[in-house]
Amino acid sequence: xxxxxxxxxxxxxxxxxxxxxxxxxxxxxxxxxxxxxxxxxxxxxxxxxxxxxxxxxxxxxxxxxxxxxxxxxxxxxxxxxxxxxxxxxxxxxxxxxxxxxxxxxxxxxxxxxxxxxxxxxxxxxxxxxxxxxxxxxxxxxxxxxxxxxxxxxxxxxxxxxxxxxxxxxxxxxxxxxxxxxxxxxxxxxxxxxxxxxxxxxxxxxxxxxxxxxxxxxxxxxxxxxxxxxxxxxxxxxxxxxxxx
Amino acid sequence: xxxxxxxxxxxxxxxxxxxxxxxxxxxxxxxxxxxxxxxxxxxxxxxxxxxxxxxxxxxxxxxxxxxxxxxxxxxxxxxxxxxxxxxxxxxxxxxxxxxxxxxxxxxxxxxxxxxxxxxxxxxxxxxxxxxxxxxxxxxxxxxxxxxxxxxxxxxxxxxxxxxxxxxxxxxxxxxxxxxxxxxxxxxxxxxxxxxxxxxxxxxxxxxxxxxxxxxxxxxxxxxxxxxxxxxxxxxxxxxxxxxx
DNA sequence: TACGCTAATAAATATCATTCATCATTATCG
DNA sequence: CGATAATGATGAATGATATTTATTAGCGTA
Numbered sequence: 001x002x003x004x005x006x007x008x009x010x011x012x013x014x015x016x017x018x019x020x021x022x023x024x025x026x027x028x029x030x031x032x033x034x035x036x037x038x039x040x041x042x043x044x045x046x047x048x049x050x051x052x053x054x055x056x057x058x059x060x061x062x063x064x065x066x067x068x069x070x071x072x073x074x075x076x077x078x079x080x081x082x083x084x085x086x087x088x089x090x091x092x093x094x095x096x097x098x099x100x101x102x103x104x105x106x107x108x109x110x111x112x113x114x115x116x117x118x119x120x121x122x123x124x125x126x127x128x129x130x131x132x133x134x135x136x137x138x139x140x141x142x143x144x145x146x147x148x149x150x151x152x153x154x155x156x157x158x159x160x161x162x163x164x165x166x167x168x169x170x171x172x173x174x175x176x177x178x179x180x181x182x183x184x185x186x187x188x189x190x191x192x193x194x195x196x197x198x199x200x201x202x203x204x205x206x207x208x209x210x211x212x213x214x215x216x217x218x219x220x221x222x223x224x225x226x227x228x229x230x231x232x233x234x235x236x237x238x239x240x241x242x243x244x
Numbered sequence: 245x246x247x248x249x250x251x252x253x254x255x256x257x258x259x260x261x262x263x264x265x266x267x268x269x270x271x272x273x274x275x276x277x278x279x280x281x282x283x284x285x286x287x288x289x290x291x292x293x294x295x296x297x298x299x300x301x302x303x304x305x306x307x308x309x310x311x312x313x314x315x316x317x318x319x320x321x322x323x324x325x326x327x328x329x330x331x332x333x334x335x336x337x338x339x340x341x342x343x344x345x346x347x348x349x350x351x352x353x354x355x356x357x358x359x360x361x362x363x364x365x366x367x368x369x370x371x372x373x374x375x376x377x378x379x380x381x382x383x384x385x386x387x388x389x390x391x392x393x394x395x396x397x398x399x400x401x402x403x404x405x406x407x408x409x410x411x412x413x414x415x416x417x418x419x420x421x422x423x424x425x426x427x428x429x430x431x432x433x434x435x436x437x438x439x440x441x442x443x444x445x446x447x448x449x450x451x452x453x454x455x456x457x458x459x460x461x462x463x464x465x466x467x468x469x470x471x472x473x474x475x476x477x478x479x480x481x482x483x484x485x486x487x488x
Numbered sequence: 489t490a491c492g493c494t495a496a497t498a499a500a501t502a503t504c505a506t507t508c509a510t511c512a513t514t515a516t517c518g
Numbered sequence: 519c520g521a522t523a524a525t526g527a528t529g530a531a532t533g534a535t536a537t538t539t540a541t542t543a544g545c546g547t548a
Contacts, residue, residue, distance in 0.1 A: 011512050011527055035368075041505060051528055053507080062505065114366070122362040124279075127425055163415070163438055166422075170414030171407070178410075181371055194407055202446035255496055255543050285536060295497055297538080306536065 012050055020058050022048045028069045032111040036066055036119045063123075070120055071131050073112050077105050078138065085141065091149035092200050098142050099168060100192035106176050107188050114180050117173065139165050146203065159203045171195055256294055264302050266292045272313045276355040280310055280363045307367075314364055315375050317356050321349055322382065329385065335393035336444050342386050343412060344436035350420050351432050358424050361417065383409055390447065403447045415439055 012019070026048035030039040041062060045052045059065040081101055088097045106113045116131070126132050142165045149155035172195070175186055256263070270292035274283040285306060289296045303309040325345055332341045350357045360375070370376050386409045393399035416439070419430055 009510090009512065009528055013513070013527085040503095052505085053528060054526090056506065057526070118362075118366040121421065122358070127427070159442075160438055163442060166418035167411055167415040167439070167442065170416070170418035171411040172414070173417065174410035174414035177365065183371070194404055195411070198403075198407060198411065198443075198446040200446075202442040202444075257496085257544075260495095284534095296536085297497060297499095298495090300537065301495075 012054070016058070019048075019050060019054065023050060023055055023058060023065070024069055024072060027065050028073070028112075031066060031069060031115055036062075036115065066115065066119060067129060067131065070112060070116050071129075071134070073109070074116070074131060074134055077109075078134065091145060091152075091154050091204075092196065094145045095142065095168070095200060096192055096196040098145070099172065099195050100188055102169070102172055103175070103186070103188040103192050106172070107179070107186070110176075110180055113176060117176070139169055142168060149203070154205060155203045156205050164199060164203060168195065168199060256298070260302070263292075263294060263298065267294060267299055267302060267309070268313055268316060271309050272317070272356075275310060275313060275359055280306075280359065310359065311364060311373060311375065314356060314360050315373075315378070317353070318360070318375060318378055321353075322378065335389060335396075335398050335448075336440065338389045339386065339412070339444060340436055340440040342389070343416065343439050344432055346413070346416055347419070347430070347432040347436050350416070351423070351430070354420075354424055357420060361420070383413055386412060393447070398449060399447045400449050408443060408447060412439065412443060 014022070023044065027039075027044045030043045030047060033039075034043070041052050041055060044065075045055055048055075055065065059068065085094070085097055085101075088094050120126060120129070120131060123129075143161040146155060146159060146161035146164050150157050150159060150161075175191065178184060179186060258266070267288065271283075271288045274287045274291060277283075278287075285296050285299060288309075289299055292299075299309065303312065329338070329341060329345075332338050364370060364373070364375060367373075387405040390399060390403060390405035390408050394401050394403060394405075419435065422428060423430060
């Protein structure tokens with residue numbers, strides 16, 4: 001067997017954290033540009049300024065690299081969200097907040113949303129993932145809102161909280177696929193309002209909401225403006241009447 | 245260069261239609277058992293009693309084979325559905341019929357549903373597919389139901405038909421993923437009823453439906469019993485009251 | 489029966505993800 | 519401070535598969 005190599009090698013000696021973030025940044029770009037299957041490890045290595053083998057020192061395989069990239073994005077996305085959400089009062093406003101921020105996030109980062117939806121969620125091992133837990137906690141907020149609404153006498157006691165969750169997030173996802181397919185844009189604020197109204201009418205008890213709307217308008221406005229300054233403001237409103 | 249082969253070859257001389265259906269049947273089995281990526285062309289060829297190369301005489305590539313398999317399934321599934329649907333009267337019953345048959349189909353064939361959802365719909369060329377058109381027509385029925393309901397004065401005129409479509413099919417899909425992940429079974433009839441009620445309340449105009457319920461009970465019962473004899477009957481009902 | 493034509497065959501190729509024998513660099517020790 | 523061991527980066531080799539293609543079997547035709 002001839003010796004493996006005779007060439008002089010250049011060795012990259014950046015600290016590990018730096019190399020990891022370089023690899024993840026490069027991977028994010030390449031995955032977003034080409035999708036998971038057409039993204040080559042070679043491309044990613046080249047763009048990160050490392051060599052193929054080095055990627056495998058930090059990531060078990062191509063899929064783990066993808067998962068880490070998407071997790072990183074999702075965690076970043078969630079960071080401020082929880083804090084802002086805590087300031088919103090009243091079932092209708094809370095539902096609208098959740099719907100809106102989710103729609104807006106997808107609208108802002110379609111390619112990463114696609115990776116999450118298309119490549120990660122369907123995987124057989126998704127349930128064990130950190131991303132699965134993050135997402136569960138994220139959607140659970142809506143379940144809690146509905147439960148609290150029922151307890152507070154705002155919502156019908158025969159409402160199934162998990163059904164509301166599936167209805168809302170499923171609907172958002174369907175819109176997302178249409179959007180990702182390039183069949184039409186949507187306005188996050190408008191769409192959020194429409195979804196919230198329809199669902200709210202389906203679950204509300206009385207004909208008018210009972211939450212103290214006025215007191216939180218300013219806070220919600222601040223929160224959402226900060227969140228989505230570039231993509232348009234979504235002003236808080238009082239819940240619309242249930243009957244025409 | 246030495247001659248390519250010295251072995252005696254067996255030549256399969258079945259008529260082309262037969263070979264095609266053999267390949268599709270084998271492909272369906274292998275895709276269902278192993279999923280798209282882990283299904284090897286070699287496996288499929290072996291099970292179909294042909295050789296790898298022969299598959300490429302009838303299908304451009306592995307993906308086209310998958311698409312053809314799923315299209316075939318979907319077309320078969322749709323065949324009776326349209327006819328039965330035509331017999332259902334009243335917005336509430338129509339919505340419930342659509343929700344129920346869809347839930348039941350998924351429940352009956354989880355693996356094929358997964359292939360459609362996971363492998364085909366996200367593909368960049370999905371829009372050009374025959375399956376895309378089939379699916380569009382399939383979901384469009386719900387849009388038409390809502391439009392008709394509005395025109396008939398049963399549903400609120402400010403309802404967005406396409407939003408209802410996304411809400412309903414999105415919700416079903418979310419339930420489906422939970423189911424496919426093995427996190428919990430669902431009862432198609434029960435779930436259909438819950439979804440229908442919630443959505444109906446969100447879009448209904450008055451407090452009671454106006455369609456002539458009684459007259460179609462028998463017909464719907466016949467249709468659905470025929471459709472889903474093995475998976476439990478879904479009896480037609482009059483739309484529930486809108487307020488508690 | 490001999491000759492082509494078509495379609496089936498299976499070996500060869502191409503494309504990547506992943507592994508691993510080497511070697512550059514840094515840290516340790518006498 | 520020089521020798522030597524430890525670390526970890528390198529990129530060529532490997533392995534797994536989809537796809538291509540040179541070759542041939544079997545059929546129809548003269």
